[in-house]
Amino acid sequence: xxxxxxxxxxxxxxxxxxxxxxxxxxxxxxxxxxxxxxxxxxxxxxxxxxxxxxxxxxxxxxxxxxxxxxxxxxxxxxxxxxxxxxxxxxxxxxxxxxxxxxxxxxxxxxxxxx
Amino acid sequence: xxxxxxxxxxxxxxxxxxxxxxxxxxxxxxxxxxxxxxxxxxxxxxxxxxxxxxxxxxxxxxxxxxxxxxxxxxxxxxxxxxxxxxxxxxxxxxxxxxxxxxxxxxxxxxxx
Numbered sequence: 001x002x003x004x005x006x007x008x009x010x011x012x013x014x015x016x017x018x019x020x021x022x023x024x025x026x027x028x029x030x031x032x033x034x035x036x037x038x039x040x041x042x043x044x045x046x047x048x049x050x051x052x053x054x055x056x057x058x059x060x061x062x063x064x065x066x067x068x069x070x071x072x073x074x075x076x077x078x079x080x081x082x083x084x085x086x087x088x089x090x091x092x093x094x095x096x097x098x099x100x101x102x103x104x105x106x107x108x109x110x111x112x113x114x
Numbered sequence: 115x116x117x118x119x120x121x122x123x124x125x126x127x128x129x130x131x132x133x134x135x136x137x138x139x140x141x142x143x144x145x146x147x148x149x150x151x152x153x154x155x156x157x158x159x160x161x162x163x164x165x166x167x168x169x170x171x172x173x174x175x176x177x178x179x180x181x182x183x184x185x186x187x188x189x190x191x192x193x194x195x196x197x198x199x200x201x202x203x204x205x206x207x208x209x210x211x212x213x214x215x216x217x218x219x220x221x222x223x224x225x226x
Contacts, residue, residue: 035216056213090157100163105159107157
């Protein structure tokens with residue numbers, strides 16, 4: 001079974017621009033979560049989508065948004081990019097939203113904001 | 115504030131020895147606990163999950179959970195140089211409604 005895929009793998013943007021990242025979950029997985037990883041803050045939860053609805057959101061500003069499509073693929077968008085948004089953005093999928101489901105991560109998108 | 119604490123290391127262990135990684139968490143109602151391994155420049159890879167008090171073994175890995183002490187650990191037996199990585203403890207807090215809360219990770223070095 002194919003794993004979680006993310007595109008693009010690397011991205012360089014300028015402050016003030018916006019960016020859209022894409023994630024395709026493992027086949028059959030309906031929940032997609034997004035995380036931001038930085039050296040200083042570690043891995044932090046951004047939001048989770050299930051059945052095209054955002055279930056919950058971490059402590060991030062409204063510039064960070066996402067959506068999920070009927071095929072469970074998800075996108076996240078960051079508007080008005082800041083230097084501090086430079087990070088590895090990780091997508092993880094699981095079959096559903098039970099706390100007992102394991103989450104599997106994709107390879108990530110490395111975003112650099114200059 | 116919901117937190118997961120890990121010793122950042124580096125933790126240096128001789129090849130063939132047992133590596134012991136520890137993690138504490140703040141939310142008493144946490145239900146599920148996970149260990150991920152992350153190599154430099156790569157994404158986290160799931161190693162183990164544990165949900166009940168006690169030990170859970172999978173090959174060279176054993177996860178231990180003590181909910182009363184709010185403590186999770188990972189033992190790696192017969193450590194190999196390929197085990198050198200950062201190990202992340204993750205806890206599903208908030209009754210499952212929130213995403214995973216991660217510790218900052220322990221950097222493990224296996225010395226040949």
